[in-house]
Structures are given as C-alpha cells and as structure tokens.
Amino acid sequence: MFEPRWKTTLKALLYLSPALIVIAVFVIYPMFRSVWISFFKDYNIFKHTGSGFGLDNYKWVLNDGRFILALKNTTIYTIVVVPVSVVIALFTAVLLNSKMKGMKLFETLYFLPYITNLIAIGLAFKFIFNSTYGILNRILGLFGIDTIMWLNDPKYSLPALIIFGIWSGLAFKIVVFLAGIQGINKQYYQAAKIDNTSRWRTFTKITMPMLSPMIFYIGIISFIGALKTYVEVVGLYGNNPGPADTAMTIVYYVYDLFYGANEPPRAAAASVILFLIILVFTFIQLRASKKRVQY
C-alpha cells in the first residue's frame, strides 16, 4: 500500500517543486556554471561568450601576490581564532553549567551577540579600537602601554580582526557546548561526586571525553567558517581590507576581483580554489575526528 509508485512520486514532485526549482536555479546550476566560467580567459557575463579555455585564471590567481597574502592572513586568522574561541567557549559553558543562582541571566547575556549585525557592531569595535578616542588604548594606557594604531598599523590590523572574530563567534559556541554538557548523563557526575573526584579530573575524565564529538564538530564548522571570513573585515575596515591589505581574507579577495576589478572568471577561479581548500580540511578533520573521538 505504501510502496513507492509513480503516482506517489508525482505527488511528491508537486510538494518538492517550489523548493527544487529555486535550488536548481540558484544552487545547482550556478555551482556548475561558475566552475565552467572559471576556465575562460575572457568571459562576457552579459553575452555568455568566452574565449581562451584553460587553466590561465588559476595560474594567474595562484601567482597573484594579493591572493598569497589573503591566503596567509586567512590561515593565521583561522589558526588563532578557532582554538582560542573553542577553549574560551568551553570554559564559559562549564562555568554556566554550575548549579548556582543567576545562571539563566548569565546565559541570556552571553548568547546575545549571536544575533548581531556585524557591520553595525563593527562600528562599535572600530570606535573601541580608535587610536585616539578608543577605550582599548585608554585602558592599555593605564598599564603604561603606548598608543597602538590598531586599525592603521599593518602590524596590528590582523590582531584587531582576530579579536573581533573571536568575540563574534563565541556566543554560538557557548550555546552549543552548554547544551552538550547539559545533555551528558547526570549519573556520571553523581558517581564522580560520591568518589570525591576533583573538578579538574571531572572535567578531563567526564566532560571532555563525552563532549569530544561535539568539540570536533564545532571545530570543523568554525574552521570552515573562519576560512570564509568576510563581513568582519567590512565591519572593521569598511572600504579597504586594512592598511596595505593586511586584513584581506580569501573571500574578500574573491569579491574584490568580482565587483572591484570586474574579473568574474578570475573571481570564479579563486572561489573554486577556496572550495578545494575547504574540501581538503573537511576531509582531514573528519578523518582525524574518526580516529580520536570517543563516541
């Protein structure tokens, strides 16, 4: 009675068609089309004509100093932001899991940045980082640290972006980790309590192992998210990717090629390279997580 039949298949297609049409036009088709465009040396997006089929765009991008810089910046950003924010979020989630009064209020406060518009809150950060009037330099000044040109000194532009990136990603991770910790079977903790296990031991022997699949999963999506950092740069720097491009990320580079330099084929090639990088890391991390994670 409930076997798949052509009639039910037809009915299912009716239910699926609104979503499938949109997905076909705006996800499936552009996926192939953009890869196709990336192989043309010259491609007219208005006439859909191209010439010079080959790997020229890829060679050009890989030899472009700005791309190498973007790659370097994005790598540093990712390598710093992901572990730091995961550790801080984990620590915060453990604290929020304490059985004490007021934790609900703290949760509400900590989760707030999750919904933020990064362009808007970027303005606040811009002002906090302001070398003359910014509160960060004033606080650092109290400790005898000289004025730092956070947003104008090439040495500090990437650190400023990293600070902004850590802040903006924390709320999501705290929410997920807290939910994960609260999902761990209470009996483990009760047993630890009876045995008078120390807090640190409880954390390393119960919380960490039980949470490891989630930590790896969040690690993967944060890693990939960090590789795609873009709006943070706009929020902090506006019309340029920091002094001397020092805060330029791969995605910024892609968009800059696309609408700044008006080079859709090269932008397409750069975005395909980004996709391949993401793909490699996804597989590496998935493999690593299979080996080490305790399920």
Added chain:
Amino acid sequence: MKNVYKIITYILLAAGAVIMLFPFFWMITGSLKTYNQITATPIVWWPVPAQWNNYTTALEYAPFDIYFINTVIVSVGTTVSVLITSIFAAFAFSRLKFRGRDTIFSILLSTLMIPSQILIITNYVTVAVRMQLMDTLLALIIPFTASIFYIYLLREFFNQIPEQLYLAAKVDGTSDWRYLWKIMVPNAKNALITIGLFNFIASWNAYIWPLLLTNSESKRVLSIGLKYFSGEAGTDYELLMAAGTIVIAPLLVIYLFFRRYIVEGVARSGIKG
C-alpha cells in the same frame, strides 16, 4: 572551599559578560552622547543628558527609515517563502515515499559544503542580467526563497512526529494535504518559529548580495545603508553609533521576546549536525 569556588565562578562570569556586552553598551550609550562627551578625557561613561537628537540628525544624513522598511520587506518576504517551500519539501522528504528520495536528499545535503561565493558569481548574472531585476527588492528575495539547510532541519523535526499517526490518517482516508496542515505543521510549530527567526535574522544581516544587486539609495537595506553612511559620517562617532543602534535595536527586541526559540534552535542544530 565551596564558597571560594562560587565567588570565583561569579567573578569570571561577570567579567566575561562585561566583555561580551561591552560593544553593545558602548554603541548605545555612545549614540546618546555629544561629540565632546564621546571623545572626552576622562571617559564619560553615561550620557547625561541623553542626546536623542543624534538619531534625528543621522536620519537627516541618510534615509534610515527607508532602509528599515526595505529590510523588513526583504526579511519578511524571504522568511515567509522559506517557511512555505521548506514545509512542502520537508514533508515530502519525511513522509512521502517516492523513487529517488534518499538520493535527491543526499545530493541536496552535499551542496551545503559549497561556499556561497561560487554561487554568487553566477547568481548575479542570473538575477541582474537574465531576470533584469537589478536594483529591485525582488532581486534580494528571489534567490533566498528556499533553503536546503532549513529543509534539512525541518525534516528532522517532522521525522520525530510518530509515523503511526500518518499511517492511521491514511487508513482513515485523510489526504496528505490535510494531514500536513492539521497534524504536521501544528506539531512542528516551535521548529517553524525557530527556522523563521533564524532566516529573518540572517536576512536582516545579509550584506554581500544586497551590496551587489542594489544601486539607488531608495533600494538599500540597513546593512548597505550603514556601510555607505559610515563612509560619509567620517568621525561623527555619535552619529555612527546612533546609526548602528538603529540596525541592531530590532534584533535586540527579537532576542528579548524569542530568546528561548533562538537558543534552543542553535543548541539543537549544533548537536544534530
């Protein structure tokens, strides 16, 4: 010893909360200061008297009221569309048995890996050139009227509704259409609210697509208007903070009223993965 732990925990959490919330506090209070107060030494922590006219001044510089209405139209438009397309698609993937169901679903899921930058290049051509929708609000809605991720999320929720209910309804001769609207949708109400909120917030904060697809001031959304404004206002920090607050305030209100749905949704999607 126990009390020491308690006190340390409170101190750490309070310090962390201050850091997390400070940018909001600084932006909102900054929006109510005079230029002299916002740049004063020593620091002026609280705006007295509150300079509400910063908001009217910002509005004179740039039509944030129009940006606001545009953003509401686009956000509501995409959210309603996404909910409708997701309800239909998730129902088909969750309850209807048809040829190629699992294959289609896994192909769709695998496309989630693709960075949106690849898609945007071609989508720009599709919407601006082929559909001739350059500089319209429709251009900001159409590509986002369906979402694989939300179909996936909703399907998870639909799958939790006991299959027996569906079989029983079938035996009773209830049509799929009726069953979807009378049983599935009411049962997944919370999930639908969560998905709606997620989509609304994402649409509210969208940046690159509206930047590419709109030129004229009258078609700008808040993120774009704010970006241009920050270029023009220069060092009028109090006006910048006022403009930023206009963009963020609706999100804060949504968070206050729907916190539970947002937090549960994030926790759930994070665990499920």
